[in-house]
Amino acid sequence: AQSVTQPDIHITVSEGASLELRCNYSYGATPYLFWYVQSPGQGLQLLLKYFSGDTLVQGIKGFEAEFKRSQSSFNLRKPSVHWSDAAEYFCAVGTTSGTYKYIFGTGTRLKVLA
Amino acid sequence: DAGITQSPRHKVTETGTPVTLRCHQTENHRYMYWYRQDPGHGLRLIHYSYGVKDTDKGEVSDGYSVSRSKTEDFLLTLESATSSQTSVYFCAITEVQGVGTEAFFGQGTRLTVV
Numbered sequence: 142a143q144s145v146t147q148p149d150i151h152i153t154v155s156e157g158a159s160l161e162l163r164c165n166y167s168y169g170a171t172p173y174l175f176w177y178v179q180s181p182g183q184g185l186q187l188l189l190k191y192f193s194g195d196t197l198v199q200g201i202k203g204f205e206a207e208f209k210r211s212q213s214s215f216n217l218r219k220p221s222v223h224w225s226d227a228a229e230y231f232c233a234v235g236t237t238s239g240t241y242k243y244i245f246g247t248g249t250r251l252k253v254l255a
Numbered sequence: 256d257a258g259i260t261q262s263p264r265h266k267v268t269e270t271g272t273p274v275t276l277r278c279h280q281t282e283n284h285r286y287m288y289w290y291r292q293d294p295g296h297g298l299r300l301i302h303y304s305y306g307v308k309d310t311d312k313g314e315v316s317d318g319y320s321v322s323r324s325k326t327e328d329f330l331l332t333l334e335s336a337t338s339s340q341t342s343v344y345f346c347a348i349t350e351v352q353g354v355g356t357e358a359f360f361g362q363g364t365r366l367t368v369v
């Protein structure tokens with residue numbers, strides 16, 4: 142079955158520190174992978190996506206993610222976190238068998254310490 | 256920003272009453288989705304549509320029905336609301352123009368069933 146696992150429910154980092162949010166997926170075919178961010182009371186905004194080519198993808202707000210097929214992972218990174226990055230982050234896989242759907246992980250809530 | 260409008264944005268209803276949430280898009284996208292967001296569960300797919308009058312169930316469809324009589328509108332109905340359906344509901348759309356197309360989200364509807 143298709144699934145997405147985000148093992149960290151909460152992460153706290155200090156402003157200026159580096160960040161890595163983990164995402165593992167289970168999908169039989171070539172995955173289309175996404176990271177979204179959600180600020181409190183808001184909808185989801187796309188940070189970046191991967192569907193082919195270079196396994197290191199750049200996104201908005203200084204985020205990047207690396208696709209590792211051998212580990213079924215798509216971890217999100219940022220070299221230096223800003224206080225405004227505090228939000229909830231969701232990893233998702235787009236499924237293409239038949240109709241097109243998005244399967245989301247349970248999310249990681251990021252807290253940034255000043 | 257994608258033209259997606261959810262209405263109402265907030266609703267309080269009583270157990271046993273029917274409730275209809277509306278998603279309206281101005282993008283003429285083929286696919287529309289209804290998700291619910293709950294703490295610890297991330298976003299879970301309720302129902303989705305891949306064209307007018309073409310709908311299918313997601314992973315948490317019990318107690319919900321949908322209709323899509325026009326490209327731009329996708330309605331979610333709680334036939335007899337229960338307290339377990341208290342949640343934040345998100346509508347999303349995508350066109351699937353090739354591969355790796357992302358979903359665009361509305362601002363959400365917060366539903367409380369008392």
